[in-house]
Amino acid sequence: MSSDTHFTDFKSDKQPTWCPGCGDFGTMNGMMKALAETGNDPDNTFVVAGIGCSGKIGTYMHSYALHGVHGRALPVGTGVKLANPNLEVMVAGGDGDGYSIGVGHFIHAVRRNIDITYVVMDNRIYGLTKGQASPTSRQGFETATSPDGTVEPPVNPQALALAAGGTFIAQSFSSDSQRHTELVKQAVEHDGFGFVNVFSPCVTFNDVDTYDYFRDAIVDLDETDHDPGNYQAARDKIMDPSTEHIGILYQNEDSVPYSDREGIDENMADIPEGAPERADRLVREFY
Amino acid sequence: MEDDLNWAIGGEAGDGIDSTGKIFARALSRAGRHVFTSKDFASRIRGGYTAYKVRTSVDRVESVVDRLDVLIALTERTIDENLDELQEGSVVIYDGEQTTMADVEVPEGMIGLEVPLNSLAEEAGGAIMRNVVALGAASEVAGFPVEYLDEALVKRFGEKGEAIVANNREAARLGRDFVRKETDYSDEFSLETTDEDYVLLNGDEAIGMAAIAAGCRFYAGYPITPATDIMEYLTGRIEEFGGAVVQAEDELSAINMALGAARAGARAMTGTSGPGIDLMSETFGLVATSETPLVIANVMRSGPSTGMPTKQEQGDLNAMLYGGHGEIPRFVLAPTTIGECFDRTVEAFNLAEKYQIPVYLTADLALAVTEQTYSPERFDMESVEIDRGKVVDPDGVEEWLDEKGRFRAHAATEDGVSPRALPGTPDAAHMTTGLEHDELGRRTEEEDVRVEQVQKRQRKVETAREREDFDHREFGDPDADTLVISWGSNEGAMREALGMLEDRGIDVRFLSVPYIYPRPDLTDEVESAEDVIVVECNATGQFADLIEHDTLSRVQRVTKYTGVRFKADELANEIEAAIADERAPQEVKR
Structure with a gap:
């Protein structure tokens, strides 16, 4: 790892095709800054992206990366990290990718406490498919597939994470660059599954959850007396979805990542020394 | 076949049929006899008929026949289920003291041998050893020394302590002595023993052992009959070779974890059965398009849908050949014997890495879950060769950079195989995607690039045809x-x-x-x-x-x-x- 890495080293030469003003620009910039400021460089970083507007991030960032199938980014990130613990693994997804098609993996990745960072670009809409309700869309939200307003209440991702034993649960706002970067950085530094849900407004298809809305509604936990180490307090905040919190909602300082519990610390890219010959004793087990 | 004996134990699922059968099979193996086993079983954990069958000979045995010489029947239904295979002179061992067996009538011409299995087991220390009493009785009937059972009992119960082993030995002897002294059974069979040392294993175990030998360090799977044995075999063993097994939340996750591990550079594998390959098929296409080396074991069972989960079938061939949307280059290997499960698994890992392609390794249920004896030399670790293909070391990166210094991970080479830089390799950071991409791994819809990439992926298959020996x-x-x-x-x-x-x-x-x-x-x-x-x-x-x-x-x-x-x-x-x-x-x- 080089200490002189600048966040622009994580930028590819491909120009983003996100709509002008899209929250994803800010979200991505914060991710790149957080990676650089934690001493990572593109050669030791692996970015995994799913499908949706968020999925394009692997193309716009420069690092080792896989842009996979819809909803399965977390399992890929899990495999990468376990196979080579030396890599910094950052998984990016959207609210559709992470909380709809991939919600099962979300819960289990949280539960396993894999030492990776998961950044969800939550715009509360399906943008790439041009404006359908997402799992985080507000109840009553009118879209092409819900002309009379959605009847389902939104999921509460932080509540899912807390219930699954989450050890780092945070929320940020893409346009508050400094705060967003700081939160992603803390997630990277967290020993375990660092989860950051990012309000990342869609300027084209969501006229409700706008920059103006968030600027008005956001309560920064840093400006309150919230203690992220206090589970009960975290639970109360998380179970109050009427307030748009940013900051660390919950962090378990005693978090032990999966790899530590399983004793996984080697780069598995190498064939173990003398593997075939050593396997000879496996034959003898069958006597 | 000379000196050929067909033996079975049958009862209710949950009666310990499988483990008892395995003890008998191992005893025969230790006696220097070849063994070939088969199973009749229901998928319910408890309840339902199940049987473990052993065919043994001093010559190699490669199949089962429609004949049963000795049957241990723990239930009346066991006799009914096997009427077609029992014949004149066949011996049926059962416990006539059991109320459920009181009305058993052994068909004309067969020898019914009533052995008080439960009472003798209690005499040895507990009714739980009923099946071992039966094994002792069966060894006497088969005319083969009870001492060979001892070695198999140590293997099975050794971890539980000497007292347990001693009780089981006693149970076996009580069974033998009862037949010898309390019945008028006279030698029908006499099994020859030899000094040969054999190992006894099933196809799933051969696959697991080969994976470790081939340097596989990451396995992710979701439990599914009849592939679970691979995962269970690897768990606790692969760790000693610096690897890990992850039980995923579903097959979608399993293949994506394995894909991630493979992208990180590990020799990686997932394993499943029919329903699992259906779930994995979307990611299968991604594995191929991203040109990631991956081995996917498909242990076939009866389909479609849930089908008959514990029954034999070779019904997934089309699913493996054609599964997934779009046109997906792939390899499909199908070993034909338990021994060959080992060879093809090693080969699957090499092919996956040499051609950066998903490889289906398929065994049918009959191969996967039944045991067979082999000479240990059959699994010659010295002969295992590992070929990782075109992995680029740090010095080799420059050759594959474009004019802007970007790594060409999908370079359209003559043989179709691109250089592979593992994450961590300096100056070779690159992405790849399930979208059609250019040689840098970045999305494109340009016609000529699309054609070039489709052709280069297909060319790998043609290259393999030329270079490999895909023979019969x-x-x-x-x-x-x-x-x-x-x-x-x-x-x-x-x-x-x-x-x-x-x-x-x-x-x-x-x-x-x-x-x-x-x-x-x-x-x-x-x-x-x-x-x-x-x-x-x-x-x-x-x-x-x-x-x-x-x-x-x-x-x-x-x-x-x-x-x-x-x-x-x-x-x-x-x-x-x-x-x-x-x-x-x-x-x-x-």
Whole structure:
């Protein structure tokens, strides 16, 4: 790892095709800054992206990366990290990718406490498919597939994470660059599954959850007396979805990542020394 | 076959049938006898008929036959289930003191041997040892020294302490002595023992052992019959070779974890059965498009849908060949014996990395969950070669950078195989995607790039055809007019059937094919035969379709989809009937 890495080293030469003003620009910039400021460089970083507007991030960032199938980014990130613990693994997804098609993996990745960072670009809409309700869309939200307003209440991702034993649960706002970067950085530094849900407004298809809305509604936990180490307090905040919190909602300082519990610390890219010959004793087990 | 004995224990699922059968099989193996096992079982954990069958001989045994010489019947139903296989002189051991067995009538001509299994087990220390008493009785009936059972009992119960082992030995002796002293049974069989040392293992275990030998360090899977044994085998062993097994939340996650590990550079594998490969098929396409080396074991069971989860079938061939949307280059390997499960697994890892492609490694249930003896030299670790293909070391990166210094991870090379830089390699950071991409791995929809990338991925398959030896094995009479072709576990039964057919004056040339894709071209063999019969365990003849497609000839099909593997004598009859039969070649029977 080089200490002189600048966040622009994580930028590819491909120009983003996100709509002008899209929250994803800010979200991505914060991710790149957080990676650089934690001493990572593109050669030791692996970015995994799913499908949706968020999925394009692997193309716009420069690092080792896989842009996979819809909803399965977390399992890929899990495999990468376990196979080579030396890599910094950052998984990016959207609210559709992470909380709809991939919600099962979300819960289990949280539960396993894999030492990776998961950044969800939550715009509360399906943008790439041009404006359908997402799992985080507000109840009553009118879209092409819900002309009379959605009847389902939104999921509460932080509540899912807390219930699954989450050890780092945070929320940020893409346009508050400094705060967003700081939160992603803390997630990277967290020993375990660092989860950051990012309000990342869609300027084209969501006229409700706008920059103006968030600027008005956001309560920064840093400006309150919230203690992220206090589970009960975290639970109360998380179970109050009427307030748009940013900051660390919950962090378990005693978090032990999966790899530590399983004793996984080697780069598995190498064939173990003398593997075939050593396997000879496996034959003898069958006597 | 000389000195050939067919033995079985049957009862309710949950009666410990499987582990008892395995003890007997291992005892025979330790006595220097060859063993081939098979199972009849229901998927319910408790309840339902289940049986473990052992065929043993001093010669190699490669199949099962329609005959049972000694049966331990823990339930009345066990006798009913096996009436077809029991014959004049067969011995049925049962506990007549059990109220449920009180009315048992052993059919005319067979020898019923009432042994108070429960009472004797209690005498030895507990009713739980009932099955071991039965094993002792069976060893006396089979005319083979009870001492060999001791070694197998140590293997099974050694971890539980000496007292448990001693009690079990005592139980076995009580069973033996009862037959010897309290019944009028006189030697019917006398099993020869030899000094040979054999190992006893099943196909799933052979696959797991080979994976470790081949340097696989990451396995992710979701429990599913009959593939779970691979995961269970690796757990606790792969760690000693610096690897890990992850039990994923579902098959979607399992294949994506394995994909991630493979992208990180590990030799990675996932394993499943039919329902699992359906779930994995979307990611299968991603594995191929991102050109990631991955081995996917598919242990086939009866389908479609949940089908018959504990029953034999070779019904997934089309799903493996054609599964997934779009056109996906892939390899499909199908070992035909338990021993070959080892060889093809090692090869699967090499092929995956040499060609950066997903490789299906498929065993049918009959191969996967039944045990067979081998000489330990069969699994020669010295002969295991590891070829990682075009992995680029740090010094080699520069050669593959474009004019802007970007790594060409999907460079359209002459042989179709691109350089592979593992994450962590300096200056080679690159992305890849399931979207069509350029040689840098970045999305494109440009026509010429699309065509170039499709062609380079397909070219890998052609390169493999040229460089690899995707051959078949041949048995029987090379000049015979009748040609039989099969794949998967049918080889053993078919080889024995060859001898039976020869005795009936029918000469047969037999080709066993372990490579489904790419596969050998059998046009010459098919064209030079009068009758061509393709044998497989499915209803429609999926492999027969491929042979017809390849050779532009019609073939006859001998198919079976009852959920039970072919037996040698049954297969001989089917082949004979097919030759004599005037039926249309396309007709699907049974």
